[in-house]
Amino acid sequence: MMLTALNDYARERGLVDDPLYETKAVDFLIRLDRKGKLLGLEPTQDEKGRGIPMSIPRLPPRSVNVSAGFLADNTKYVLGHDPETASREGKANKGVARLAAFLKLVREALADVDVPELRAVEGFLANDAARAKAIAERSAEEWTGAEMLAFKVGDSTELVHELPDVRAWWERRSQKVASLGKKGLCLVSGKMGVLADTHPKLKNVPSAQGAGASLVSFNASAFTSHGFEQGDNAPVSQQAALGYTAALNDLLRKSDERRFRQGIQLGEDSVLVFWTNSTAEQESQLLAMMDPTEADVRRFVEAPFRGVEPSDLDTRRFYAVTLAGNSGRVAVRDWFQTSLGEVKQNLRRYFADLRLGDSAPSGPVPIWRMLKAVEAPSGRGLTPDVSTRMLGAALRGHPFPRQLLSAALDRLRLPPSDDKLEREQLRLRVALIKAYLIRHRGDNAAPLEVTVSLDKSNSSQPYVLGRLFAVLERLQGAALKDLNATIRDRYFGAASRNPVTVFPRLLQLSVHHASKADSGARLERQKGEVMALLPPKAPFPSVLTLEEQGLFAVGYYHQREAFFAKRAPSEGGPSSDDSSDD
Amino acid sequence: MKTAASKRMRVRARGPVACFTRPEMKAERVSYEVMTPSAARGVLEAILWKPAIRWHIHEIAVLAEVRWTSFRRNEVNSRAVVGKFDYAADEDRAQRNTVALRDVDYLITASFSMVPGKSGPEDNVRKFEEMFERRLEKGQFFQAPYLGCREFAARVEPASADLNPLASEHRSLGLMFFDFDFGEPGGTVRPLFFEGRLDRGVLQVPTRDEVLKHNGGLS
Numbered sequence: 001m002m003l004t005a006l007n008d009y010a011r012e013r014g015l016v017d018d019p020l021y022e023t024k025a026v027d028f029l030i031r032l033d034r035k036g037k038l039l040g041l042e043p044t045q046d047e048k049g050r051g052i053p054m055s056i057p058r059l060p061p062r063s064v065n066v067s068a069g070f071l072a073d074n075t076k077y078v079l080g081h082d083p084e085t086a087s088r089e090g091k092a093n094k095g096v097a098r099l100a101a102f103l104k105l106v107r108e109a110l111a112d113v114d115v116p117e118l119r120a121v122e123g124f125l126a127n128d129a130a131r132a133k134a135i136a137e138r139s140a141e142e143w144t145g146a147e148m149l150a151f152k153v154g155d156s157t158e159l160v161h162e163l164p165d166v167r168a169w170w171e172r173r174s175q176k177v178a179s180l181g182k183k184g185l186c187l188v189s190g191k192m193g194v195l196a197d198t199h200p201k202l203k204n205v206p207s208a209q210g211a212g213a214s215l216v217s218f219n220a221s222a223f224t225s226h227g228f229e230q231g232d233n234a235p236v237s238q239q240a241a242l243g244y245t246a247a248l249n250d251l252l253r254k255s256d257e258r259r260f261r262q263g264i265q266l267g268e269d270s271v272l273v274f275w276t277n278s279t280a281e282q283e284s285q286l287l288a289m290m291d292p293t294e295a296d297v298r299r300f301v302e303a304p305f306r307g308v309e310p311s312d313l314d315t316r317r318f319y320a321v322t323l324a325g326n327s328g329r330v331a332v333r334d335w336f337q338t339s340l341g342e343v344k345q346n347l348r349r350y351f352a353d354l355r356l357g358d359s360a361p362s363g364p365v366p367i368w369r370m371l372k373a374v375e376a377p378s379g380r381g382l383t384p385d386v387s388t389r390m391l392g393a394a395l396r397g398h399p400f401p402r403q404l405l406s407a408a409l410d411r412l413r414l415p416p417s418d419d420k421l422e423r424e425q426l427r428l429r430v431a432l433i434k435a436y437l438i439r440h441r442g443d444n445a446a447p448l449e450v451t452v453s454l455d456k457s458n459s460s461q462p463y464v465l466g467r468l469f470a471v472l473e474r475l476q477g478a479a480l481k482d483l484n485a486t487i488r489d490r491y492f493g494a495a496s497r498n499p500v501t502v503f504p505r506l507l508q509l510s511v512h513h514a515s516k517a518d519s520g521a522r523l524e525r526q527k528g529e530v531m532a533l534l535p536p537k538a539p540f541p542s543v544l545t546l547e548e549q550g551l552f553a554v555g556y557y558h559q560r561e562a563f564f565a566k567r568a569p570s571e572g573g574p575s576s577d578d579s580s581d582d
Numbered sequence: 583m584k585t586a587a588s589k590r591m592r593v594r595a596r597g598p599v600a601c602f603t604r605p606e607m608k609a610e611r612v613s614y615e616v617m618t619p620s621a622a623r624g625v626l627e628a629i630l631w632k633p634a635i636r637w638h639i640h641e642i643a644v645l646a647e648v649r650w651t652s653f654r655r656n657e658v659n660s661r662a663v664v665g666k667f668d669y670a671a672d673e674d675r676a677q678r679n680t681v682a683l684r685d686v687d688y689l690i691t692a693s694f695s696m697v698p699g700k701s702g703p704e705d706n707v708r709k710f711e712e713m714f715e716r717r718l719e720k721g722q723f724f725q726a727p728y729l730g731c732r733e734f735a736a737r738v739e740p741a742s743a744d745l746n747p748l749a750s751e752h753r754s755l756g757l758m759f760f761d762f763d764f765g766e767p768g769g770t771v772r773p774l775f776f777e778g779r780l781d782r783g784v785l786q787v788p789t790r791d792e793v794l795k796h797n798g799g800l801s
Binding site for chain 1: 652653757
């Protein structure tokens with residue numbers, strides 16, 4: 001299903017219109033005269049030093065084998081020049097074999113069609129001195145071996161591989177080669193076709209090999225069955241194999257603003273790519289919601305949820321797959337499909353569930369920032385699949401993974417490391433906790449109602465305890481001003497886990513604080529109000545569950561934000577804040 | 583000669599995890615969304631199989647919502663070799679990801695037919711039907727029935743009459759693995775595929791002849 005959807009995508013967006021040619025950045029043109037004498041090396045790079053994309057005969061899939069392109073390829077094949085092996089001794093130099101393979105194709109063509117330009121190229125390739133001269137056109141350090149080269153002969157404007165006779169020959173030959181392959185039913189397209197032995201590779205998948213990795217591969221005997229080899233284990237036609245890889249490579253391609261044109265990095269080793277059978281415009285709007293760039297966030301302030309409003313495209317399909325590199329292979333971590341409308345609705349709900357506090361801007365927060373806020377201080381991310389499941393849950397509207405809750409609570413227990421980031425980090429952590437709680441369904445219980453900002457009528461014990469803790473912290477702050485370690489740094493963890501061990505002592509302390517603080521009387525009264533919501537017989541439970549600890553954190557945050565919010569309008573005098581609201 | 587066929591039998595198979603591995607995603611496993619006919623056949627054959635009978639799957643009904651899970655396991659690169667016991671899994675390890683199904687619950691409708699030439703004079707359809715029912719009732723099996731991979735054990739029992747497919751499940755399943763065409767003994771094995779569709783929670787399985795025709799003629 002997934003490969004079929006990708007193959008369809010490639011066909012609809014015209015990514016495989018021409019299976020014999022592909023668009024690649026060509027760095028240099030080798031200009032020859034009609035006799036094959038080198039006239040010069042013409043750089044085609046733009047101002048940023050990148051080659052200009054051109055249509056060239058499709059390059060064969062390569063790993064360690066030698067397999068040449070036709071009339072266009074990299075330096076290692078066209079000139080037989082590999083700067084890496086040239087400088088490193090003792091490593092087998094494949095230059096000769098590569099050049100021979102490249103030349104062989106040209107000679108093969110020349111045997112069938114006598115094109116003077118082709119003859120010029122053949123003459124150049126066969127001439128060691130001419131090639132050496134071409135290499136000498138650039139200094140030795142400049143060559144990387146990866147430059148793409150193509151040919152131009154005389155003052156022709158067309159590249160040699162673009163000449164009509166040459167094109168016709170390439171098409172004839174490709175057909176002949178294809179017809180030699182095994183035919184069978186393709187399990188992607190459902191049609192009979194020539195089956196692919198090995199599949200093209202995916203580029204730019206995190207923690208996969210740089211040269212690319214395969215999604216469909218059978219590289220160990222344990223992966224095969226009934227004596228099948230390679231592609232026969234899963235019959236896929238060459239066309240479909242080209243289609244689905246072209247689609248994925250297009251989605252994974254690096255773009256100007258992003259690491260993946262239409263993908264979201266999740267943790268160290270995975271990427272979620274998505275596509276639709278809707279429009280590219282819809283896709284870019286969804287991407288801007290899920291993983292906004294700075295520019296997206298700015299746009300978002302002007303027009304919130306642009307593109308999420310219902311439209312007549314909502315019945316179109318939405319597909320998402322999370323890929324992770326595993327050296328030479330690509331693994332699917334998660335895969336799902338649904339309708340565009342449903343994804344939009346789920347995204348809207350995701351943002352609503354994460355909303356916390358009236359004062360904070362409610363723009364979309366990139367998923368990586370969300371996850372960064374709850375990762376361990378050591379910088380080691382969460383286990384790889386938490387991020388996958390987190391985004392999966394957001395898109396599907398499912399509950400969030402419980403590890404997020406425990407990770408967020410763990411971070412809250414540690415003293416804040418950086419005051420500047422602290423407030424934002426705290427908000428993100430509590431927002432995640434809140435979203436988790438809203439979606440969490442305990443044993444046959446209805447999901448919790450957790451509000452965006454302070455809810456004075458909420459008498460749930462953990463929530464009230466959280467509020468009380470915030471009041472106590474405030475009291476301490478008002479009494480003692482600059483402190484090295486506040487009660488939050490010392491007691492937050494214990495207070496949220498085992499309230500009974502901490503609260504009685506904190507309450508004793510607070511009486512002392514109240515007598516010292518300027519606004520002591522007011523805060524004392526507030527403390528009394530909050531305490532009144534607790535059951536008088538057993539105000540402090542001995543243990544709180546993980547979910548209750550979450551609620552504690554939300555209560556704490558709400559109360560704390562209420563203090564900030566109250567002070568904000570009357571910024572002028574610090575002591576002018578009074579109890580005007582009650 | 584017409585081969586004798588049994589009545590249709592209904593079997594319920596469920597379990598906490600299942601992975602009906604797609605052939606194209608076999609190295610890093612991804613499951614089909616619904617049990618494949620060959621996996622269903624495997625479940626039934628685990629309860630009762632004789633050379634004289636051949637199972638046919640007619641329907642696979644989904645009783646629980648399709649849910650996914652994903653995990654990584656350490657597996658090995660080589661296949662087990664009979665008679666070789668000094669195998670060190672530590673040296674031949676492959677970490678592989680699995681995208682599997684969770685909490686699956688299926689209602690399999692199947693029948694069997696007698697294989698001509700393999701049954702003795704004392705064999706008849708009724709005998710095997712009763713044998714199967716008895717074994718199913720008692721929970722007997724030749725090998726532990728499983729859901730796609732041997733490690734995902736299945737709980738198998740006779741289906742009560744009040745079981746209903748999950749009517750909200752509608753989806754195209756794409757080309758799905760049907761079974762292998764083993765051909766002549768010693769000949770080449772060929773995988774067969776069919777166009778799967780979940781309609782009101784039910785996957786209708788085509789007959790083997792229909793599938794063979796779709797896959798390019800009878801072998």
